[in-house]
Amino acid sequence: MIDSSDRFSDGLRKALAQAPDWVQNLFGGSSVWDVVSTNGLQTIAIGVVGWTIATLFERRHAAYMNKREKLLEDISVSTNKEAGDDAESGVMIYGSVVVAHDFFRTLVIQFRKIIGGNIKAYERLVARGRREAFIRMREDARLRGFDSVVNVRFTGSHVSGRFISAVEMVAYGTGIKSCGLQ
Amino acid sequence: MIVTNIEKIPGRTITGELGLVQGSTVRGKHIGKDIAAFFKGIIGGEIKGYSDLLVEGREEAIERMREDAKKLQADAIVNVRITTSSITGGAVELMAYGTAVKLAPADNL
Numbered sequence: 456m457i458d459s460s461d462r463f464s465d466g467l468r469k470a471l472a473q474a475p476d477w478v479q480n481l482f483g484g485s486s487v488w489d490v491v492s493t494n495g496l497q498t499i500a501i502g503v504v505g506w507t508i509a510t511l512f513e514r515r516h517a518a519y520m521n522k523r524e525k526l527l528e529d530i531s532v533s534t535n536k537e538a539g540d541d542a543e544s545g546v547m548i549y550g551s552v553v554v555a556h557d558f559f560r561t562l563v564i565q566f567r568k569i570i571g572g573n574i575k576a577y578e579r580l581v582a583r584g585r586r587e588a589f590i591r592m593r594e595d596a597r598l599r600g601f602d603s604v605v606n607v608r609f610t611g612s613h614v615s616g617r618f619i620s621a622v623e624m625v626a627y628g629t630g631i632k633s634c635g636l637q
Numbered sequence: 638m639i640v641t642n643i644e645k646i647p648g649r650t651i652t653g654e655l656g657l658v659q660g661s662t663v664r665g666k667h668i669g670k671d672i673a674a675f676f677k678g679i680i681g682g683e684i685k686g687y688s689d690l691l692v693e694g695r696e697e698a699i700e701r702m703r704e705d706a707k708k709l710q711a712d713a714i715v716n717v718r719i720t721t722s723s724i725t726g727g728a729v730e731l732m733a734y735g736t737a738v739k740l741a742p743a744d745n746l
Contacts, residue, residue, distance in 0.1 A: 501679060504679075505679040509682065512680065512682050513681075516683075536643050537643075538643055538645070539647075543647060543648050545641045545643065545648075546639065546641060547640045547641050547717050549695070549719065551688065551691055551692060551695065552683055552688055553684045553688045554681075554682065554683050554684070555674075555677070555683075555684050557682075558678060558679045558680075558681075560681065561678075605643060606642050610719070610721065611721075612720075612721040612723055614691070614721075614729055615723050615725075615726045615727070616674050616684075616687065616727055618672070618674065618675035619674055619677075621674075621684050623691055623721055623729075625719065625721065627642060629641040629643045631647060
């Protein structure tokens with residue numbers, strides 16, 4: 456008995472058989488080392504192009520986040536468990552995002568792990584993901600008309616797909632609407 | 638059903654605790670999304686397919702938690718936590734858990 460997903464991956468395998476060797480290696484679940492040692496040039500070419508685009512995107516994303524953060528300044532955020540006396544209603548809200556490295560940085564990180572120490576590329580990635588999740592949470596708060604978010608918590612986890620691995624960052628808290636008692 | 642992650646419901650009075658409620662779901666990505674993610678992985682950045690998938694999964698986990706609380710005839714869930722864990726390549730577990738509580742009637746302010 457073959458279900459549809461099997462047929463789908465069969466088709467994929469057939470299509471892959473036509474592809475160049477290095478593409479097959481990438482999809483065949485070989486380790487990064489195998490890919491680099493057998494197909495150095497193509498890997499480096501993809502890596503450099505990817506790295507350039509990734510750097511551009513990262514900068515653009517940072518500028519975009521700056522812009523959104525300015526709009527969200529008036530939503531007060533805290534890790535207090537108390538909602539305040541004038542709180543009228545509260546609902547849990549969250550924001551989440553999955554971010555991944557480009558191919559080239561993944562390679563660099565493999566080397567960096569040999570030496571150990573701070574992995575700057577990862578630090579930047581998680582910081583970027585967390586900031587985006589935090590912004591999304593506050594945007595959700597804005598959308599639902601809350602004026603503050605209390606008991607904010609961050610969690611994250613590693614999300615591994617079949618071909619890439621990424622990090623998920625979540626920010627959640629309780630959105631509070633105040634009735635404006637003074 | 639009101640869901641918060643603080644210890645009380647703003648503007649309402651909690652009259653009784655009914656115990657722990659939880660909801661969880663394991664989500665897999667279909668291969669098309671994985672292939673898209675592979676190409677996105679060359680340049681990095683947000684993997685939209687996975688983001689959406691996890692948001693859907695999390696909504697489902699919260700919904701299941703609510704159903705669990707409904708069985709206990711709860712009015713609200715407080716102190717909710719959410720977690721994610723990667724089970725195996727291509728699947729994630731999303732979980733939400735909290736305490737189901739009874740509330741005093743709303744007009745009782």
